[in-house]
Amino acid sequence: MRIGDVPHYLRDTLLRLFPHRAPTGLYRIGSPDRSSPVLLTGNFTLTVRRLRDVLNGFDAWLLVANSNGINVWCAAGGGHLTHHDVISVLRTSGIADCVDHRELMLPQLAATGVERRPIEDATGWSTLWGPARLEDLPAVLRRGGSVRGRERTATFPLRERIEMAWIWIPTMALVLGSLSLLIDGWLAMVAVVTSLVVAVMGLFACIPRVPITGGVRWVTFFAAALLGAAIGGAVLVSFGARTAPGQVVVILSSVLGMVILSVDITGTTPLYPGSVNSRGGTPDITLDVERCSGAADCVQVCPSAVLRLAENPARAVIAAPGACIACAACIVQCPEDALTFTYPDGRMVEPATIRRTRLNLIGDRTVQVST
Amino acid sequence: MASYFFMRLLESSAHRYDRGMRLLSRGRIDRVYEAVAERAASPGRRILDIGCGTGAVALACAARGADVTAIDINAEMLEVARSKDVATLHGGRVEWLELGLAEIEDRFGPGSFDGITACLLLSELSADEQSYLLSVASSRLAPGGDLVLADEVVPASWHARLLYRLLRLPQAIAASLVARTTTRPVADLVEQVVDAGFVDVTEERILTDLTVVHGRCPLEAA
Numbered sequence: 107m108r109i110g111d112v113p114h115y116l117r118d119t120l121l122r123l124f125p126h127r128a129p130t131g132l133y134r135i136g137s138p139d140r141s142s143p144v145l146l147t148g149n150f151t152l153t154v155r156r157l158r159d160v161l162n163g164f165d166a167w168l169l170v171a172n173s174n175g176i177n178v179w180c181a182a183g184g185g186h187l188t189h190h191d192v193i194s195v196l197r198t199s200g201i202a203d204c205v206d207h208r209e210l211m212l213p214q215l216a217a218t219g220v221e222r223r224p225i226e227d228a229t230g231w232s233t234l235w236g237p238a239r240l241e242d243l244p245a246v247l248r249r250g251g252s253v254r255g256r257e258r259t260a261t262f263p264l265r266e267r268i269e270m271a272w273i274w275i276p277t278m279a280l281v282l283g284s285l286s287l288l289i290d291g292w293l294a295m296v297a298v299v300t301s302l303v304v305a306v307m308g309l310f311a312c313i314p315r316v317p318i319t320g321g322v323r324w325v326t327f328f329a330a331a332l333l334g335a336a337i338g339g340a341v342l343v344s345f346g347a348r349t350a351p352g353q354v355v356v357i358l359s360s361v362l363g364m365v366i367l368s369v370d371i372t373g374t375t376p377l378y379p380g381s382v383n384s385r386g387g388t389p390d391i392t393l394d395v396e397r398c399s400g401a402a403d404c405v406q407v408c409p410s411a412v413l414r415l416a417e418n419p420a421r422a423v424i425a426a427p428g429a430c431i432a433c434a435a436c437i438v439q440c441p442e443d444a445l446t447f448t449y450p451d452g453r454m455v456e457p458a459t460i461r462r463t464r465l466n467l468i469g470d471r472t473v474q475v476s477t
Numbered sequence: 478m479a480s481y482f483f484m485r486l487l488e489s490s491a492h493r494y495d496r497g498m499r500l501l502s503r504g505r506i507d508r509v510y511e512a513v514a515e516r517a518a519s520p521g522r523r524i525l526d527i528g529c530g531t532g533a534v535a536l537a538c539a540a541r542g543a544d545v546t547a548i549d550i551n552a553e554m555l556e557v558a559r560s561k562d563v564a565t566l567h568g569g570r571v572e573w574l575e576l577g578l579a580e581i582e583d584r585f586g587p588g589s590f591d592g593i594t595a596c597l598l599l600s601e602l603s604a605d606e607q608s609y610l611l612s613v614a615s616s617r618l619a620p621g622g623d624l625v626l627a628d629e630v631v632p633a634s635w636h637a638r639l640l641y642r643l644l645r646l647p648q649a650i651a652a653s654l655v656a657r658t659t660t661r662p663v664a665d666l667v668e669q670v671v672d673a674g675f676v677d678v679t680e681e682r683i684l685t686d687l688t689v690v691h692g693r694c695p696l697e698a699a
Contacts, residue, residue, distance in 0.1 A: 130603040172601075
């Protein structure tokens with residue numbers, strides 16, 4: 107990371123709830139020539155800078171497509187990064203005049219929104235999926251673009267968990283901190299903000315060892331609220347404020363903070379299905395084996411190693427259904443429409459609906475399966 | 478994958494788009510839609526509306542009897558557009574297509590349209606895409622065809638600019654909260670249209686910060 111980039115990294119990390127737009131178009135990484143690889147990403151500033159950092163020492167062309175300043179995974183899931191955006195940057199950036207080949211590496215996590223085939227049909231460029239994590243990109247590029255199985259799986263190491271805690275903290279701190287300031291003055295505000303920082307970061311640090319799904323998640327949230335209240339209380343006491351109002355404000359803020367977090371903390375991890383986009387329960391992934399042609403697109407795009415390819419005949423297999431995070435990438439990419447989401451009560455989401463609306467409240471867009 | 482708040486942010490807010498735009502434009506957006514349609518549409522003319530969104534310009538053109546092809550890359554916006562009342566089209570019609578700007582060349586041949594409109598689209602595009610739009614428009618318009626672009630611009634006089642900036646921030650925040658929608662000003666719109674080879678280029682400001690630029694494709698095809 108360059109020193110001059112530090113303020114930008116801080117802004118993008120602390121205010122990552124909001125879009126940050128990088129200019130779209132063609133970027134040069136190193137000194138690319140006519141045979142250098144062509145990679146594509148969205149125009150979230152943090153991603154563009156991280157890609158540039160991780161590709162230091164490589165020569166490549168980078169196409170930055172318009173994802174409305176949102177990261178690739180969320181943009182694709184929300185319908186802000188689709189094949190239309192990819193076709194647009196391929197056609198308008200002039201990349202075709204810069205290289206002799208026609209091969210484009212797409213970010214794997216864009217598979218929930220970016221359909222490969224319309225890109226290939228419209229532009230003649232062939233596409234391949236890159237790794238799930240940009241940290242694996244150097245190894246993949248050294249191998250000429252081949253992605254190994256484990257590089258397709260999204261992980262959530264401690265550093266990223268701590269970073270992701272900050273998607274919640276600034277907004278919560280702003281709302282609850284301001285209320286505390288109004289109710290009991292600046293010391294209560296400092297105590298509340300400190301307690302939120304510690305409780306939220308503590309909770310994210312413990313994922314996935316502590317449960318954040320199912321009924322038992324309330325024990326986790328209660329424990330985190332308790333931790334927050336204790337820290338906030340300690341701040342008050344250390345400044346000599348032992349009176350009731352401040353302590354009550356801190357306790358209430360901790361509880362309220364955890365209630366807010368419980369709405370969709372799972373959705374800010376790559377490990378669980380988000381709860382907001384699947385109203386009415388989490389859908390199960392189902393495979394119509396008769397339709398499957400063994401194209402294996404699903405296996406290549408699944409970030410949770412749910413699917414694998416069986417041989418003789420080549421057919422997809424749902425090997426680890428419990429690991430499915432309902433991102434819908436496999437459904438969007440399946441050329442045979444062999445995969446669907448099905449809810450326990452028999453409703454289903456059709457592939458065409460997901461391709462049209464992405465993950466936007468897919469629970470509202472179900473149809474009853476006829477039996 | 479996405480928190481509640483993030484999902485709000487991401488949710489294509491097609492159903493709130495119209496409300497957001499009215500808020501952002503302080504109620505003037507309908508005047509812009511009408512001004513665009515007035516310049517581009519008349520009975521029987523073939524109109525392409527690029528980035529049609531929820532369909533206001535396309536429907537205003539169809540209401541003048543035009544044969545409109547309306548394209549957008551957002552399927553949910555098109556869903557809202559299709560659901561709008563089309564009882565008053567007076568013989569005009571609209572075909573809604575999920576198609577991007579860069580895919581027009583795949584679908585329509587040279588000279589396919591008598592009028593091309595794009596309302597609040599250029600400000601969403603990169604410089605590369607803006608020049609692509611102008612070149613695709615000049616090739617897909619029949620000789621003498623009309624290009625009508627409406628977009629936000631920064632006011633010319635300093636006091637109007639100051640007022641614009643003061644009013645814009647709270648408006649942009651409100652519209653962003655309501656509809657995840659915002660617009661950004663475009664620079665040198667008239668110059669861009671002239672440079673792309675259009676003739677008889679005129680500009681009308683609607684108040685100070687919204688502009689409608691109208692150019693014609695030269696009669697002898699460039």
